[in-house]
Amino acid sequence: MSVNPPFRADIVGSFLRPESVKAARARVAAGDLDAAGLALVEDEAITALVQREAAAGLKVATDGEFRRSWWHFDFFGMLDGVNVVELDHGIQFQGVQTRPLGLHIDRQIGFPADHPMLEHFRFLKPVAEAAGVTPKFSIPAPTVLDFRLESDALEGSHYGGHDDIFEDLAATYRAAVQAFYDAGCRYLQFDDTAWAYLCSDVELAKAAERGIRTDHLAERYASLITASLRDKPADMVITTHVCRGNFRSTWISSGGYEPVAEQLLGETPFDGYFLEYDSERAGGFEPLRFLPKGDKVVELGLITTKSGALEDVDAITRRIEEAAAIAPLEQLALSPQCGFASTEEGNVLSEAEQWAKIEEAVAIAAKVWPDA
Numbered sequence: 096m097s098v099n100p101p102f103r104a105d106i107v108g109s110f111l112r113p114e115s116v117k118a119a120r121a122r123v124a125a126g127d128l129d130a131a132g133l134a135l136v137e138d139e140a141i142t143a144l145v146q147r148e149a150a151a152g153l154k155v156a157t158d159g160e161f162r163r164s165w166w167h168f169d170f171f172g173m174l175d176g177v178n179v180v181e182l183d184h185g186i187q188f189q190g191v192q193t194r195p196l197g198l199h200i201d202r203q204i205g206f207p208a209d210h211p212m213l214e215h216f217r218f219l220k221p222v223a224e225a226a227g228v229t230p231k232f233s234i235p236a237p238t239v240l241d242f243r244l245e246s247d248a249l250e251g252s253h254y255g256g257h258d259d260i261f262e263d264l265a266a267t268y269r270a271a272v273q274a275f276y277d278a279g280c281r282y283l284q285f286d287d288t289a290w291a292y293l294c295s296d297v298e299l300a301k302a303a304e305r306g307i308r309t310d311h312l313a314e315r316y317a318s319l320i321t322a323s324l325r326d327k328p329a330d331m332v333i334t335t336h337v338c339r340g341n342f343r344s345t346w347i348s349s350g351g352y353e354p355v356a357e358q359l360l361g362e363t364p365f366d367g368y369f370l371e372y373d374s375e376r377a378g379g380f381e382p383l384r385f386l387p388k389g390d391k392v393v394e395l396g397l398i399t400t401k402s403g404a405l406e407d408v409d410a411i412t413r414r415i416e417e418a419a420a421i422a423p424l425e426q427l428a429l430s431p432q433c434g435f436a437s438t439e440e441g442n443v444l445s446e447a448e449q450w451a452k453i454e455e456a457v458a459i460a461a462k463v464w465p466d467a
Contacts, residue, residue, distance in 0.1 A: 100282045100332050101367040101392050101428060102154045104460035107336050107400075108233035108284065109166060109434030110159035111441045111449055116140050120439070130187060138162050142222050149226040151450060154455035155282065156228040158219045159436075166286055166437040167243075170212060171198055175205035176252070182245065197245050200252045204263045206270035213278050220279050232280055234271065236287035236335060237264045237323050238316045246306040257307055261315070264324035276328050284334045284369075289316060290359050291339040291371070294350035313355045317362040322332055324364050334367035334394075338433055339376065351378020360385040360393075366393040371397035372414070373432035383422040384463035393422060396432035398456050403448030411459055429460045 119136040141158045148156040163169040172179035180196040216232045223230035241257055241264065254260050275283055292298035293316075299309050315385035320335075327333055337352075337359070352359070352370065360368060360382070368386075371377050372395050386393055395418055397411050411429075416425055435442055435449050 100155060100231070101334050101369075101394055102229075102460075103428045103464040103466065104153060104457040105155055105369070105394050105428060105430045106148075106153065106157065106231075106453065107369055107396075107431060107434045108157045108160055108231070108286070109436045109445050110144060110157075110161075111436050111444075112159075112161060112439055113140050113143075113446075116161050117439075122194045134162075138218065141219065143217070145222050145226050145228070147450070149228045151451065151453045152461075154228055155427050156219075156226065157231050157233065158215060158234070160434070161214055165196075166233070166434070166440045167239055168196055168198070170234050171240055173207070173210050173212065176200055176202040177204060177240070197248065198240065198243060199250075200244070200254060200260065201250050202252060204260060204267050206267045206274065208274065210271070210274065213274055216275060216278050216280050229282055230280070231282040231284060232275065233284040233286050233336070237319055238287055238289035240264065241316075241319070242289040242302060242307065243294060244305065244307075246304070250303035258315075261319050261322075265319055265325075269326050272324065272327055272331070272333070276331050281330060281336075282332050284336060285320075285365070287338045287340060288337065288338045290337045290352075290355050290394050291350075293355050293423045294352060296350075308347060308393050313358040314362075317358040320363040320365070327364070332366045334369060334392075335363070335365045335425075336369035336433070337371065338437070339371055341466050350376070352382040353378065356382030360391075361387060362435035366390070367394060367428075369394040369396055369430055370433040371396040372418075373397060373401070380421045382416040383418060386422045388423070388426075390426075392426055392428050393418075394428045394430040396430055397453050398429070398431045400431045400433050400435045400442055400444075400449075400452065403444035403451075405448075405451055405455055407457055408455070408462075412463060415459075415463055424464075429463070431456060 115136055119128055119133050120175055123133050141161050144154040144159045161404055168179050171177050178199045178201060179196055180199045182195045220230045293313055303309050324333060370393055383393060398406055
C-alpha cells in the first residue's frame with residue numbers, strides 16, 4: 096500500500112493570495128508593473144508559501160496557484176485552439192455569479208510545447224525539494240473543458256459537436272502529462288467539476304441546454320479520462336479532485352456520488368480521488384464501495400475551506416471511521432474539501448484560519464494513521 100503520494104494529509108492546491116500578489120496584479124492592471132516584475136513578486140510569494148506548507152507538517156507543496164486568476168481558464172486559454180472569451184453571463188453559484196468568461200474553440204485543440212504552466216512547475220520543483228516536500232501541480236481535467244462549453248463554443252471550428260473533440264482532447268492531455276513528466280513532475284492532479292455536476296439534475300438540465308448529450312455521459316467521461324491517461328509513466332502519480340463549485344465560499348452542485356461512483360472510482364485510472372465530504376450536499380460514504388481494492392486512495396475532504404471555523408477533531412475522526420466501514424482505512428486519507436482560492440478572489444476566511452485548517456488536517460491524519 097502506497098500513500099506517498101497522495102499523502103495521508105494532503106491538499107487540493109490553491110491558497111489565499113497574499114497581499115503582495117494582489118497589489119502587484121493591481122499595478123499590472125494599472126500599467127505600473129510589467130509581467131517580469133509581477134513574476135518576481137510571485138516567485139517570492141511562492142517560495143514563502145512552500146516553506147509555510149512544509150512548516151505546517153505537510154509532505155507536499157503546491158504553488159498555491161498564485162500565478163493564476165482562475166483554476167481552469169488560465170490553463171485552457173494557453174492550449175492551442177482554445178480561447179477565453181467574454182460572455183453575457185458568468186457561472187452561476189449560490190447567490191453570486193463569476194466574471195462573465197467562457198471558452199471558444201476555433202481550431203484543433205492541442206498542447207503547446209511551451210505551455211507557460213510547465214515553467215510554473217519548473218520554478219516550484221527546486222523550491223519544494225529544498226524545503227523537503229514533494230511538489231504537486233494541479234491542472235483542470237479534460238472533462239471540464241467539454242462540460243463548460245456554451246452552445247456556440249465550437250462555431251468556426253472543424254468540430255461538429257461535443258463528441259468530436261474527445262479524440263483531440265485526450266491527445267492534448269496525453270501530451271500534457273508527458274510534458275509535465277519531462278519537466279520533473281511526479282505528482283499531478285486533474286481538478287474536475289464535471290463529475291459533481293453529473294450528480295445534479297439541475298446541472299444536467301443546464302448542460303443539455305448547452306448542447307451536451309447527457310445520456311451515458313459518465314461512461315463517456317470515464318473513457319475520455321482513460322484515453323487521456325493511457326500513456327502515463329509508471330512512476331508518476333495522477334489524482335483527481337472532484338469539486339462542487341468553489342467561489343467566494345459559495346457552491347454550485349448538490350447530490351451524492353452514487354450516480355457516478357462506479358464509473359469514477361471503478362473505471363478511471365487515477366491513483367487517488369479527492370472527494371468533497373464537508374457537507375450533507377455530498378451524501379454518504381456508501382459510494383466508496385466502488386473503490387477497487389488495492390493501491391488507489393480516496394482523500395476524504397472533511398475539512399471545509401468555505402469558512403474559517405475549525406472542525407471538531409472527534410467528529411472528523413468519527414467520520415473517517417464511518418468511511419472505513421465502507422472502504423479500507425489503509426486506502427483512505429484526509430484533506431481539505433477544496434482549495435482556499437479557486438479564483439484569485441479567494442474564499443471568505445483569513446490566512447490564519449487557512450493555516451489552522453491545514454495544521455488540523457495534519458494532526459488528525461497523524462492520529463488516525465500513525466504512518467502519516
